Amino acid sequence: MPRRVLEEFKIEWFQLLDEAGKLDAALLPSPDLISEKTVKAFYESMVLIRAFDEKALNLQRSGRLGTYASIQGQEAIQVACAAALQQSDWLFPSFRESGLSILRGNPMKALYLYWAGDERGNLVPEGVNDFPVAIPVGTHIPHAVGAAWAAQHKKDPIAVLTTFGDGATSKGDFHEGLNFAGVFKLPIVFLCQNNQWAISVPLSRQTAAKTLAQKAIAYGFKGIQVDGNDVFGVHVAVKDALDAARRGEGPTFIECLTYRLSDHTTADDASRYRSEEEVSLWRKKDPLLRLRTYMEAEWAWSEFQESALQQAVSERISASVEDFESTNPIDPLGMFDTLFASLSPDLLAQREAFEQRLAKRKKP
Amino acid sequence: MSKLTLIQAVNQALHHEMEKDANVVLLGEDIGRDGGVFRATDGLVERFGPSRVVDTPLSESAIVGTAIGMAAYGLRPVAEIQFMGFLYGAMEQLISHAARLRTRSRGRYTCPLVVRTPYGGGIHAPELHSESTEAFFIHTPGIKVVAPSTPAEAKGLLLSAIRDPDPVLFLEPSRIYRAIKEEVPEDEVLIPLGEARLVAEGEDVTLIAWGAMLHPTLEAAARMLEKGVHTDVIDLRTLSPLDSATILRSVEKTGRAVIVHEAARSCGLGAEIAAEICEKALLSLKAPVLRVTGYDTSVPLPKSENDYFPDCDQIVEAIEQVVQF
Ligand SMILES: Cc1ncc(C[n+]2csc(CCOP(=O)(O)OP(=O)(O)O)c2C)c(N)n1
Numbered sequence A: 001m002p003r004r005v006l007e008e009f010k011i012e013w014f015q016l017l018d019e020a021g022k023l024d025a026a027l028l029p030s031p032d033l034i035s036e037k038t039v040k041a042f043y044e045s046m047v048l049i050r051a052f053d054e055k056a057l058n059l060q061r062s063g064r065l066g067t068y069a070s071i072q073g074q075e076a077i078q079v080a081c082a083a084a085l086q087q088s089d090w091l092f093p094s095f096r097e098s099g100l101s102i103l104r105g106n107p108m109k110a111l112y113l114y115w116a117g118d119e120r121g122n123l124v125p126e127g128v129n130d131f132p133v134a135i136p137v138g139t140h141i142p143h144a145v146g147a148a149w150a151a152q153h154k155k156d157p158i159a160v161l162t163t164f165g166d167g168a169t170s171k172g173d174f175h176e177g178l179n180f181a182g183v184f185k186l187p188i189v190f191l192c193q194n195n196q197w198a199i200s201v202p203l204s205r206q207t208a209a210k211t212l213a214q215k216a217i218a219y220g221f222k223g224i225q226v227d228g229n230d231v232f233g234v235h236v237a238v239k240d241a242l243d244a245a246r247r248g249e250g251p252t253f254i255e256c257l258t259y260r261l262s263d264h265t266t267a268d269d270a271s272r273y274r275s276e277e278e279v280s281l282w283r284k285k286d287p288l289l290r291l292r293t294y295m296e297a298e299w300a301w302s303e304f305q306e307s308a309l310q311q312a313v314s315e316r317i318s319a320s321v322e323d324f325e326s327t328n329p330i331d332p333l334g335m336f337d338t339l340f341a342s343l344s345p346d347l348l349a350q351r352e353a354f355e356q357r358l359a360k361r362k363k364p
Numbered sequence B: 001m002s003k004l005t006l007i008q009a010v011n012q013a014l015h016h017e018m019e020k021d022a023n024v025v026l027l028g029e030d031i032g033r034d035g036g037v038f039r040a041t042d043g044l045v046e047r048f049g050p051s052r053v054v055d056t057p058l059s060e061s062a063i064v065g066t067a068i069g070m071a072a073y074g075l076r077p078v079a080e081i082q083f084m085g086f087l088y089g090a091m092e093q094l095i096s097h098a099a100r101l102r103t104r105s106r107g108r109y110t111c112p113l114v115v116r117t118p119y120g121g122g123i124h125a126p127e128l129h130s131e132s133t134e135a136f137f138i139h140t141p142g143i144k145v146v147a148p149s150t151p152a153e154a155k156g157l158l159l160s161a162i163r164d165p166d167p168v169l170f171l172e173p174s175r176i177y178r179a180i181k182e183e184v185p186e187d188e189v190l191i192p193l194g195e196a197r198l199v200a201e202g203e204d205v206t207l208i209a210w211g212a213m214l215h216p217t218l219e220a221a222a223r224m225l226e227k228g229v230h231t232d233v234i235d236l237r238t239l240s241p242l243d244s245a246t247i248l249r250s251v252e253k254t255g256r257a258v259i260v261h262e263a264a265r266s267c268g269l270g271a272e273i274a275a276e277i278c279e280k281a282l283l284s285l286k287a288p289v290l291r292v293t294g295y296d297t298s299v300p301l302p303k304s305e306n307d308y309f310p311d312c313d314q315i316v317e318a319i320e321q322v323v324q325f
């Protein structure tokens, strides 16, 4: 036969908790996932990172933070990833993962410092295997692949997760990274927070393909699309993929379909390019609302419990804001001190000149 | 004539060229409906349509790479890169292709494209939004590099850049996008590429700057004037090719030179200018050529950026040093 089909592919869509807060229990891999304890922990985490975000937007408005990228609408993904990752796993985030960072063990104070333009906020605590925020879109993906490669080389039983947006899938670094991961069958999970916008550019301008998930097929591994506002669905997908990676079964690409409820950053005005109708449609699909609806139905989660939780969370946030605001001003000499393991004589001379300049400035 | 900011002048120049030449097309991220993150392309998609003002997928390499193909085919692409720190993904396209196309095709193909990008610090933006790495490109034969310092300059230089038969990197100082307003001629006043501008005249010291750094340099010149020191202030405008004739003419007169740039010190354009002066005007010199520059570190995040960038005090100090040498 001169013509025959060499390859056909299917892309699955996955959801456990639907828009109305109804769970499809038949698809649950284990009942533990919906134990009251687990679900409440998910919800508490979501409320915490939403409150962190709201506070960040407030601090920005009053001039205490610089440009900030809100995570609102994308909390389910971040909570699900944090719960699926093990402490020894590595994470390579982009810049819209404040929630995930907090849940991985980065202090909220550090995140506020970072977004205030203070280098010290980039210091990831020992024992937390996270890379700092990656500002150039998609450029961290090959780093994640390299770390997974090193773990494979050292036979460490860990997996790597890297997260990025839909816009990042247009970058060469994304394709080159996925290709390496496929060729070397690396222990890595690629997770796209497809919030359907890259600043003002809609998803339809990033790809002519029906899904982003199918891009994995071309690199020789599995891609799946998950409802990104369903914390259970994302959790199961990410956990399965991380487990498979740890077992040596190679990479997975997970596309989480979600929506950015806020402006791109505080420097953006989304009303210039998208309709209020679209935004309000997605507000109804808010991942927090969905989980709360589920808890109300399942365990009669009450107004009282809700306000107690909100109260506890807001106390935690206030404490970290206080911590952040009482931090001593940064010593600008730090920009020399972490440049190399040791400074050359010429750089030391520059540092000295800089020190003198700073001292002179301090004098009235 | 109307009073415009630098960003408005850029917008007007783009408008003007698109009106005049149907081959001029714009491509970049968020340049359509959003009008560009700094609003440089505000209103252009409404006027010229989405096939001439194109929001592209997020890929700097493909933006510049496709612009090369468009230019060779006969269009006049003007690409916007959102910040200079994101131009690095397109380095291979710029250095290995845009810069060499004319040479490697023995003149059969040319590459009349412009890459516009905001550069420099001072706007309290996140990491990699404050880059001033013009030297990478000045060091690349085959690309012209332009950095305007005022609204009228921006318009006149951008018109010339778009009409230039070779690739031009057009660096817009984001720090002064909205800081200055000045009269900008409504119609075509082209400022030729490759010619520096003498902004102030004096016989004691030559000051050389470009882009946003021209302004603290002028401030320093004004402070020195009060002390009786008269300076030539040269705004380079085009960084590559360098107008060394204007520099040398001035230094031969004054015998002293101070170069100001916000880019890191080592191998910055200041080093090239100093070398040029030493090679060609050594016997005119009454003092060593001094540079006031950024440090050889990564540009720090906003909390420390004002400590990093050169300021008027440092420029004044350097002038005093060469005068008292
Ligand atoms: C290489 C690069 N180009 C441009 C930018 C400017 N920029 C910052 S975020 C962004 C859009 C990113 O979209 P997406 O990947 O979907 O992530 P999201 O912001 O939606 O989370 C752009 C263009 C950048 N940071 N890096």
Ligand SMILES: [Mg+2]
Pocket (backbone or CB within 6 Å): A165, A166, A167, A193, A194, A195, A196, A197, A198, A199
């Ligand atoms: Mg996006």
